[in-house]
Amino acid sequence: MEKSSNLIINGSGSYPGGQYRKISIRGEGTIVNNVDCSSFHVYGTSEACENVKTRSAKILGEAEVKGSMEAEEALVMGTMTVGGKAHLKKMKIFGLLEADDRLVGESAVIKGSISVKGDVEYEKFDSSGGFEIKGLLSADTIKIILSFGESTAEEIGGGKISVKRGSWFIPFTNIPLSKRAGFLDAKVIEGDEVYLENTKAAVVRGNSVKIGPGCEIGLVEYREDLIHDPSATIKTKTKV
Structure with a gap:
């Protein structure tokens, strides 16, 4: 036919x-x-x-x-x-x-939510919604805005990784209802450039690592530089 x-x-x-x-x-x-x-x-x-x-x-x-x-x-x-x-x-x-x-492709924009039992592989991954990934989330560029609830992944790997907390806003205004609207939980996060907020992880690895507010990290391994917010919790820091 x-x-x-x-x-x-x-x-x-x-x-x-x-x-x-x-x-x-x-x-x-x-x-x-x-x-x-x-x-x-x-x-x-x-x-x-x-x-x-x-x-x-x-x-x-x-x-x-x-x-x-x-x-x-x-x-x-x-x-x-x-x-x-x-x-x-x-x-x-x-x-x-x-x-x-598995979920694979070139570009992903998540404003709702995804639940994946395997790995997620994209060149560009942009999320301002929520996700539950049982395997590895990998992309050249990962941009995550934590707008609501808890997002989880077993591991996250990429070139440039940015995780920032979002806010709920009062409709038709720029007045935020909350400064701690979402949270990310992952066992391992590894990238060339890593910036994290509102993130709980056992291990974070990268060339340049910035740990922002609301983070609880077990081990940070960095090759070039590490900057962290005074309010963030890091148990062990190691330059490799």
Whole structure:
């Protein structure tokens, strides 16, 4: 089948996989086989029993992919669950993404939350939401704004790592409701340049390390320089 037909689901039912130009689900739809399409847009509820490959994924409702998911661009404003590997090249998460395997791509913007049981690998990782990563979070550039709750990762590794506390603001004003809105917990954080706030870690390693307010660090190993806020707790500091 060539990519010339569309699959539009407004009611409910089960449909075959294959190659489609456009898939749009506004009702409740189940796709029973592998699917390859140009766009995969879900406004209602969908279940893909195998793998999904698409250029554009837009999830405003609820989508469950039991196999792997591959998309050039992915926008999640609702909820998406992926049972296999998720390769989302350019990803923006305003809702919730859950992945039972690895999550990989080029650029990730997290304003909602993600929960990943494996590793997360991106070139650029930018989060002002929340995340729970059971494996390694790695990226060339990692920028984390701790806006709410607790974000966790087993390990974090990158070139430039910046973790700053965020604030909830009174609507339509610049008046913060809290100066300690979020917290990061990781066993190991390692990068070339590391700046941390509101972070608890057993080990922090880097060339240039700056430990800001609200941090509790077991061991800091640095090669060039270490700067730390007087209020931060560091048990051991070692120049290597």
